[in-house]
Amino acid sequence: MKKLVVIGGIILFAACQQQENKLTQTIIDPNDTSEMALLMRDMFFQLEEIKQKILLGEDIAQEQLNFELIHTQTPTDESFLKEGLVPMSTAYANSIEAFNKQPSSKNFSSIVNNCMSCHTQLCPGPLERIDNLIIEK
Amino acid sequence: MKKTISILSLATIFACGTPSETKVEIFYGNKITSDSLTEYPDLVEQVELSGQVSTKIEGTIIETCAKKGCWMKVKADDDTLIVRFKDYGFFVPKEGAEGKTVIINGEAFYDTLSVDLLRHYAEDAGESKEESLRITEPEFVLSFTADGVIIQE
Numbered sequence: 001m002k003k004l005v006v007i008g009g010i011i012l013f014a015a016c017q018q019q020e021n022k023l024t025q026t027i028i029d030p031n032d033t034s035e036m037a038l039l040m041r042d043m044f045f046q047l048e049e050i051k052q053k054i055l056l057g058e059d060i061a062q063e064q065l066n067f068e069l070i071h072t073q074t075p076t077d078e079s080f081l082k083e084g085l086v087p088m089s090t091a092y093a094n095s096i097e098a099f100n101k102q103p104s105s106k107n108f109s110s111i112v113n114n115c116m117s118c119h120t121q122l123c124p125g126p127l128e129r130i131d132n133l134i135i136e137k
Numbered sequence: 138m139k140k141t142i143s144i145l146s147l148a149t150i151f152a153c154g155t156p157s158e159t160k161v162e163i164f165y166g167n168k169i170t171s172d173s174l175t176e177y178p179d180l181v182e183q184v185e186l187s188g189q190v191s192t193k194i195e196g197t198i199i200e201t202c203a204k205k206g207c208w209m210k211v212k213a214d215d216d217t218l219i220v221r222f223k224d225y226g227f228f229v230p231k232e233g234a235e236g237k238t239v240i241i242n243g244e245a246f247y248d249t250l251s252v253d254l255l256r257h258y259a260e261d262a263g264e265s266k267e268e269s270l271r272i273t274e275p276e277f278v279l280s281f282t283a284d285g286v287i288i289q290e
Contacts, residue, residue: 024161024162024163024164024168025163025164026163026164026165026168027163027164027165027227028165028166028226028227028228029206029227029228030165030206030228030229030230031205031206031228031230031231037205076204076205077204079204079260123257124253124254124257125205125207125208125221125225125257126225128221128223128224128225128282129224129225129226132224
């Protein structure tokens with residue numbers, strides 16, 4: 001009899017547990033992603049890999065970066081095409097070229113500084129993320 | 138024996154009642170739980186005492202960044218918090234989240250929002266350049282950097 005009550009209790013508990021129906025899903029970006037945003041995410045991941053190699057003291061002499069020009073990419077909307085974007089995008093491309101000619105920690109930092117300068121003026125949201133690319137002295 | 142089974146069956150029906158509605162929870166960023174929430178007045182007290190606290194609170198979404206979904210304004214009690222997302226690492230819907238209950242987990246702290254940043258937020262929210270230029274004073278506000286968000290549907 002006691003056994004039956006215990007079993008019944010467990011069934012009762014289990015039945016009630018199933019009452020709370022919860023549907024869950026995890027999302028990183030629920031919105032459409034523009035060509036320009038995708039390029040920048042790709043840049044970040046590639047630069048992050050190089051930063052890790054620099055921090056681990058690995059040889060980066062053969063590292064090469066190859067990105068499209070930022071200002072030729074389609075942005076989220078026209079408001080992202082602000083004054084100053086083209087010269088800053090060009091300066092960024094120049095810093096990539098300098099890194100490709102001579103891959104070094106100094107030239108890597110020059111790229112990151114270009115990212116910071118541009119985002120400080122044109123779109124400050126990602127600064128916190130770019131900050132993670134800085135190599136502490 | 139039969140009596141016991143009948144009692145248990147009835148107990149199950151009464152205890153559980155009719156099936157509840159399905160609750161949809163959508164997680165953004167880290168998957169967090171919706172329990173152990175801090176009451177907003179306690180949060181304010183803690184931030185005033187220590188400058189910055191790790192916490193989890195509930196509020197209502199007032200608006201989200203209409204351009205990228207990279208920030209949101211959340212009403213907690215009578216205050217409005219600017220919520221940004223850790224390392225720009227995740228986003229919330231650009232539209233359609235207004236009025237929904239939200240749980241945010243992360244760091245709360247006081248922050249001065251510069252005029253440039255406030256103008257940027259205003260433009261993100263859909264205001265024209267001319268409208269955003271009307272902002273001429275920085276704001277000292279309670280800010281929140283979230284590493285995980287639950288929006289309840």
